[in-house]
Amino acid sequence: MSLLPIVNDGAPLKAKDRVFDRKGQMPEEYYKDQLFELEAKGELIIHRIADEQAPVEIDNKFGRKKKIAIDNTWHHKSCGQCGHIPGYSTSIFWLIRQLGLTYHDPKEQTSCTAWNYYASSTSNPAAQAAVALRNFAQAYEDGYYPIIHCGTSYGHYKEVREELIHHPELRDQTRRVMDRLGKPMVFPEEIVHYSEWVHVMRHQIHERQKLDLSDVTVTVHPACHYHKLVAEDAIYDRELYDGQRTAVVSALVKALGANLADYSTFHDCCGFGFRHILVSRDFSRSFATLRKIEKMKEEANPDVTLTHDTGCVTTLDKSQFAAQAHGRNVGIPVMSDAQFAALAMGAHPYKVCQLHWHGVDMRPLLEKMGIDHVAAWEEFQEVAGKIEAGEMDFMSWEDC
Amino acid sequence: MDPIYADAKYQDVPYEEKKQLFDEVKADMRWHTSLYGCYECGICVAACPSARFYDFSPRVFAQVMAREDVHTFYELLNESVWDCSQCFSCTRCPRQNNPGGIITIMREVAVNHGLQSAKEALKAYSRIIYKIMSTGTQVAPDMLQPDFFPDWGPDVQQVSDNLDVWRRAIPPETMHTTELAWDVAEKTRVELYMIWKLTGNLEMIEQIDEGIFMILEEVMEELLDEHGFDIDDFDSVID
Numbered sequence: 012m013s014l015l016p017i018v019n020d021g022a023p024l025k026a027k028d029r030v031f032d033r034k035g036q037m038p039e040e041y042y043k044d045q046l047f048e049l050e051a052k053g054e055l056i057i058h059r060i061a062d063e064q065a066p067v068e069i070d071n072k073f074g075r076k077k078k079i080a081i082d083n084t085w086h087h088k089s090c091g092q093c094g095h096i097p098g099y100s101t102s103i104f105w106l107i108r109q110l111g112l113t114y115h116d117p118k119e120q121t122s123c124t125a126w127n128y129y130a131s132s133t134s135n136p137a138a139q140a141a142v143a144l145r146n147f148a149q150a151y152e153d154g155y156y157p158i159i160h161c162g163t164s165y166g167h168y169k170e171v172r173e174e175l176i177h178h179p180e181l182r183d184q185t186r187r188v189m190d191r192l193g194k195p196m197v198f199p200e201e202i203v204h205y206s207e208w209v210h211v212m213r214h215q216i217h218e219r220q221k222l223d224l225s226d227v228t229v230t231v232h233p234a235c236h237y238h239k240l241v242a243e244d245a246i247y248d249r250e251l252y253d254g255q256r257t258a259v260v261s262a263l264v265k266a267l268g269a270n271l272a273d274y275s276t277f278h279d280c281c282g283f284g285f286r287h288i289l290v291s292r293d294f295s296r297s298f299a300t301l302r303k304i305e306k307m308k309e310e311a312n313p314d315v316t317l318t319h320d321t322g323c324v325t326t327l328d329k330s331q332f333a334a335q336a337h338g339r340n341v342g343i344p345v346m347s348d349a350q351f352a353a354l355a356m357g358a359h360p361y362k363v364c365q366l367h368w369h370g371v372d373m374r375p376l377l378e379k380m381g382i383d384h385v386a387a388w389e390e391f392q393e394v395a396g397k398i399e400a401g402e403m404d405f406m407s408w409e410d411c
Numbered sequence: 412m413d414p415i416y417a418d419a420k421y422q423d424v425p426y427e428e429k430k431q432l433f434d435e436v437k438a439d440m441r442w443h444t445s446l447y448g449c450y451e452c453g454i455c456v457a458a459c460p461s462a463r464f465y466d467f468s469p470r471v472f473a474q475v476m477a478r479e480d481v482h483t484f485y486e487l488l489n490e491s492v493w494d495c496s497q498c499f500s501c502t503r504c505p506r507q508n509n510p511g512g513i514i515t516i517m518r519e520v521a522v523n524h525g526l527q528s529a530k531e532a533l534k535a536y537s538r539i540i541y542k543i544m545s546t547g548t549q550v551a552p553d554m555l556q557p558d559f560f561p562d563w564g565p566d567v568q569q570v571s572d573n574l575d576v577w578r579r580a581i582p583p584e585t586m587h588t589t590e591l592a593w594d595v596a597e598k599t600r601v602e603l604y605m606i607w608k609l610t611g612n613l614e615m616i617e618q619i620d621e622g623i624f625m626i627l628e629e630v631m632e633e634l635l636d637e638h639g640f641d642i643d644d645f646d647s648v649i650d
């Protein structure tokens with residue numbers, strides 16, 4: 012007699028029949044309770060998501076409600092996005108503007124510096140916590156709620172939160188640094204990633220959608236530092252993949268009416284590696300193409316793959332050139348959920364989404380989406396020509 | 412040395428030296444939430460990207476640290492530790508171990524001691540350290556040069572040729588920059604330099620690359636001075 016409980020007459024449940032019921036005990040620790048306890052003791056100020064943020068509550072991985080700030084947001088930009096994939100950040104701002112919301116794009120922000128930390132460890136927890144808290148104090152003083160653009164900043168700030176909660180000596184060190192800077196010890200009640208904002212706004216984005224995407228097949232790559240590094244904060248939805256995978260990005264694809272395609276290495280990393288992508292790219296290229304792009308090609312043959320992090324866009328996109336030269340089965344355009352959503356809403360592919368900074372040829376995808384990329388490139392070139400000729404200094408939102 | 416280490420590398424390094432580094436890893440405040448014991452189940456290895464392309468295993472890190480195998484620890488510290496992708500896929504460990512987190516701590520110890528292996532691993536990387544510490548943004552548009560990214564194809568050449576114009580052809584006004592990812596306020600850079608000094612971060616760089624350390628110190632000293640601060644007034648808050 013089997014000692015194991017028999018379910019479904021002993022046959023394994025098919026994925027479609029699985030029910031994701033949270034039967035286990037929820038972990039006793041809850042970062043929000045712990046943060047508020049620290050505030051009650053006078054150790055931290057908690058930056059709350061107030062009514063002016065028009066918050067929306069959704070389920071996190073453990074089924075707890077997470078508040079997502081929608082309006083009056085302070086944009087913690089990503090150095091990899093702004094530096095190498097500028098259409099990523101631009102599309103986020105464009106979406107906010109189109110939806111009639113208010114945001115602040117600060118100059119008084121530094122990168123989280125975590126790319127360097129995970130690449131080289133030439134830093135320490137006190138420095139990392141102080142960098143985080145300096146940015147958070149700035150958002151608090153500016154009167155906007157921080158939204159984090161980079162998956163690694165989001166992951167790292169969750170890690171900093173855990174360390175601050177559990178280590179009084181780190182709080183002490185960080186406080187001494189912040190005192191010297193003349194800044195308050197502030198931590199936000201929720202660390203909100205921009206893809207969570209996009210997730211919550213997906214129906215409003217769909218209402219403004221201009222393109223028919225029913226012929227477009229999309230795969231999704233979830234960022235490790237979004238859903239694996241301090242896993243609780245990530246967003247899950249029972250209606251999507253049975254609640255077994257994070258819902259962000261995938262739910263957007265469905266809301267836009269595109270064809271969401273699955274593949275077997277969904278949970279794999281992209282191969283970025285932090286140090287590797289800069290100085291040991293043979294590893295990053297091999298992993299990105301063999302474990303992700305080729306698998307997607309073989310199993311789903313998508314028109315595009317979407318992700319929600321800086322390093323993932325870069326690695327999955329840029330790694331394909333060398334693999335193509337070796338005749339491998341690659342050639343999938345890569346972009347962020349924000350860029351895809353913006354295109355769906357009619358954003359300019361080059362002025363807003365800045366697709367000329369990406370590596371893989373986007374033209375077949377754009378044609379399938381119904382975008383005249385030839386005319387669009389000419390329009391971009393016209394503005395670039397004026398800048399080059401000194402007739403205008405910069406492209407502005409009015410030029411888009 | 413125990414006979415099982417007869418073929419081990421780094422036999423010339425005294426046990427006490429290895430043990431000191433080992434103890435430093437275990438003295439890190441994060442250590443107690445990094446390792447709870449190991450089933451040897453290999454789930455971390457199955458999830459690990461680096462394990463697929465290197466002779467590398469997060470399970471070995473968990474095992475070696477749990478067994479307090481100081482000799483093998485030293486070998487890992489000088490070799491495999493730099494293969495990790497720091498993706499934290501290994502946090503799906505059923506014992507709640509964090510092999511990637513153990514590796515973060517080990518790397519920090521390697522840097523703090525200026526190990527030759529760490530210097531080698533970070534040799535080509537120093538200019539990135541300079542960028543992040545001096546500007547507050549790590550990845551800047553002007554890094555997109557064909558000699559640095561030859562495998563990314565001709566697009567890199569195109570970006571590099573058109574860099575100035577293309578950067579100005581981006582709508583958000585914070586992003587019309589070429590040397591920084593966005594326009595970081597000078598006051599913010601001053602605050603960042605104070606953080607590097609107050610947390611002993613600058614001294615860590617001295618261990619790994621003295622040249623970069625000297626340039627960084629000069630840049631920081633100058634800006635702090637312009638704002639009425641003396642770089643020597645910022646002693647580390649870390650004991």
Ligand code: SF4
Nearest residue numbers: 459496498499501511
């Ligand atoms: S963090 Fe390092 S050890 Fe862990 S899965 Fe990623 S590459 Fe492997």
Ligand code: SF4
Nearest residue numbers: 449450452453455504
């Ligand atoms: S997953 Fe955890 S328990 Fe299993 S081998 Fe890795 S460290 Fe050990």
